[in-house]
Amino acid sequence: MNDSERQELIKAAIDVKNNAYAPYSGYYVGAALLTDDGTVFTGTNVENSSFPVGVCAERSAFAAAVSKGHRKFKAICVTGTRNNNPLIGNDYCMPCGMCRQFMTEFCDGDFEIISAKSAEDFQVYTLSTLMPGAFMLFGTML
Numbered sequence: 001m002n003d004s005e006r007q008e009l010i011k012a013a014i015d016v017k018n019n020a021y022a023p024y025s026g027y028y029v030g031a032a033l034l035t036d037d038g039t040v041f042t043g044t045n046v047e048n049s050s051f052p053v054g055v056c057a058e059r060s061a062f063a064a065a066v067s068k069g070h071r072k073f074k075a076i077c078v079t080g081t082r083n084n085n086p087l088i089g090n091d092y093c094m095p096c097g098m099c100r101q102f103m104t105e106f107c108d109g110d111f112e113i114i115s116a117k118s119a120e121d122f123q124v125y126t127l128s129t130l131m132p133g134a135f136m137l138f139g140t141m142l
């Protein structure tokens with residue numbers, strides 16, 4: 001993945017974060033997912049008054065992409081802001097454990113996970129470093 005792809009992904013994640021539905025936690029999360037053919041899908045967290053029903057931004061992005069027929073992915077960027085207040089600024093938002101497992105279904109260990117505060121301030125991980133020894137029922141995606 002090159003620098004311009006990474007910058008495009010970071011921008012998409014920061015932009016979509018404004019659409020987060022997070023009235024309960026006040027933590028707005030945006031995710032942008034890059035497929036192997038260069039398409040970008042975005043997602044936000046969507047909370048629910050029955051708290052466990054809510055979904056994370058990463059899984060929304062994956063669901064959007066998979067439902068359009070995509071199964072191979074290069075990278076995801078995640079960004080989060082408390083109370084969506086630009087004065088507070090973005091966090092290095094890390095994917096939760098459930099999302100790491102969700103990614104494992106579709107992504108190899110070298111799948112890139114970018115946690116971005118801004119276009120200039122971000123950290124890059126791989127799925128294998130964030131999800132070592134992941135559970136796979138048959139050892140590979142079906």
Ligand code: THU
Pocket residue numbers: 022025027029044045046047054055056057058078093094095096099
């Ligand atoms: N959240 C995400 O969307 N992605 C993450 O990686 C961590 C947490 C959401 C879930 C919930 O809506 C809010 O952040 C606070 O936990």
